[in-house]
Amino acid sequence: MIPDCFFDPGSIALVGAAHTDIKLGGIVLKNLLRFKGKVYPVNPKYNELMGLKAYASVEALPDSVDLAVIMRPAPEVPDILHQFKNKTTCAIVVSSGFAEVGETGLQDEVKRVGRETGIRIVGPNCMGVCNPSKRLDTFFLTYERMKRPRKGNVAVVSQSGALLICLFEVIKAWNIGLSKAIGYGNAVDIDVSDIFEYLSQDRATDVVISYIESVGDGRRFVESAKELSGKKSLVILKSGKGLSGQVAAYSHTGRLAGKYEVFHSVLQQFGIPEARDLDELVDATKALSYQMPVKGNRVCILTNGGGAGVLAADECMRQGLEIARLPEDKIKRLREMFPHFYGINNPLDLTAQVQDKEYLQVLEELHDDYDGFLIIAMAGVQGVSERLADLIKDFQVRTPKPLVFYTTLNTVSMRLKSLLEKARIPVFPSPERAIRGLRALLRQ
């Protein structure tokens, strides 16, 4: 398990701190000024950096620290770690220039020094950690360039810093909140399994999303993923699936990606959800951070646009979800309720002549017959209004079942989307993506 001091240190030493945010060491220092704890910048050229007393060396530090963040060139890293012996137990090595560029010897040395000194290491070649509740992050990106997500219930575990950023941007855009994030890079010591073990006990986290290029100890990984997915919602995106991707992954984090087919079948065996690509990861995250998953796979689709319903039904098939037929008595009742040109099937086609309240009427008739619902409301027609958000919100409160939404983007639907998402009903940008979101909420 990754030690507490990575996500919740009381004090941090930053080796390679700089005086300006033109330099990476200056960006990290500036960001650490927000941190609710002590920060010790280390740089022999300055007595003071950004208003903090600076220290000439690790030896000069007045005290031991909970966490060391190291941003000096790769060849200096082993020495710096040595200097931290008995001064810290946790270090993040941000520096790159190790196995990912062929410097495996240097990387092995970092690993060995870590073992000798008893210092646990995240990295090298990594972004480090982010914990919004402590205002802590070690990312070398300015707040001007990249705003951080708000506090929430989703943890991000990524081997790649780039993916961490991609995910942060999407998390913000999709109005999702963050509990913790970590970019662990080449993983000479702390690996995804250590992080999963920690997060399975983290009370702030309900959902864990993880981008993985390679796994060190396969057996431990499976154990930790199983444990985590028993306690929280876990979705994994594994890259390096083909040969090109594997070569790319190796030159990125210096670790072999392994045979993807093996990875995939192991996850499947243990029922651990896997995303096919970045969009799928994000769709699942949105659904899981908004709603609670349930057991079941019977889906009902309500639509006012036939074609969009057909595409959603196709996606259900691909996702192994069942578009179960409406019960006979319900068909009879709904036929009596609605005009003859409505399509009383599943998908249920309310046509372009739908009125808001008819969605609710159908939901109330069918809520016991299905495990999850997709509502498609093309807001181009006159009968769809913002009132639909209230109707569905009330229904959802009375009948908490997975319910996702798709609407096209125009002025009415932008407001509708905003109201729905305030009520924790996730709105997706295509019928198929809505079904992929719903899929994450329906466990087998």
Added chain:
Amino acid sequence: MIPDCFFDPGSIALVGAAHTDIKLGGIVLKNLLRFKGKVYPVNPKYNELMGLKAYASVEALPDSVDLAVIMRPAPEVPDILHQFKNKTTCAIVVSSGFAEVGETGLQDEVKRVGRETGIRIVGPNCMGVCNPSKRLDTFFLTYERMKRPRKGNVAVVSQSGALLICLFEVIKAWNIGLSKAIGYGNAVDIDVSDIFEYLSQDRATDVVISYIESVGDGRRFVESAKELSGKKSLVILKSGKGLSGQVAAYSHTGRLAGKYEVFHSVLQQFGIPEARDLDELVDATKALSYQMPVKGNRVCILTNGGGAGVLAADECMRQGLEIARLPEDKIKRLREMFPHFYGINNPLDLTAQVQDKEYLQVLEELHDDYDGFLIIAMAGVQGVSERLADLIKDFQVRTPKPLVFYTTLNTVSMRLKSLLEKARIPVFPSPERAIRGLRALLRQ
């Protein structure tokens, strides 16, 4: 072939015109006020509708018309068509209530009357046509509710009205222009083949995207699709792939979806690109409307974020694109040009320390070695600025090869995106979607 008068009529009679846009017949009339041609509203209850002289019946029309638009309840439609004998040769039947709700007898009658009177029919149960260059559309959606896309080079052919709307919304959001659009519904007469034949000769159209639920005459469809894809870029999204989808498609347009596997293998045999879902259709459309496709499948990925490059490489594999190795001499040269921690491979990892101009340096070294390029620029880092748009624009002008872009969404990248897209370089919202866009530009 669909007759000219559908897309380019001089005069239109609207049967079922209404006085208010609370009614569908009023919305269409209001929209037709923009049309550059004569409009004859037909409604026995009014002498005047929205400032136009209204006619009590089809018989009362002063003249023959190029196009009749019929919006009366289904049972009245055969009679109305009879009345149009010798008064028009083209009719759009917007009304629903035919085979899609089991009224196959009524639909057969419409078909028979069309044959007897020599009137060609689009529909029933359809949205009809849109031609921005004539300010013509027959869609029953107000401009307030759904703005129309600007004029451009993409034609949309959709059996479903809902998909037409979905596609319109995305086309606008993605800054794509429209040449023509048609929603042809139950297709008793005019079918997708007739429309493809027309569009293959339409000078305003470079790209055709088509949403299809069912195909009437399979052989004719294949012939027309082959001809069209020889002259224009064609991308097809076929729905009703599984049993649920097929049932849904039937109850939507009243036609059997057919065995999807057959459809799929025929398209593949003739090299006609097929989209897997709505996102793929839209991604291909964006790429093809921005750039010219070429023959080839060798892709080079330039990135400043390793993980995003790996995901893109994985998607290349899935799409059958080759991430060919860099030539040895170029590896040598690039190693000399850049810091040792840059990953000189394919994907080429310029790391978070990249400077704008380095993307250009790489492109200039490698432009002859690849058929298409993906540039990934995570704009969270300091070295990526708006200047990158100019550099890439200049390169693209000198070296016109397919080139697509992925960037995360923050303030810098929003401006970058806008500049790039003005220069006809499409920017996509994920690495995988960028590759799917590039795939559409690379022909086998």
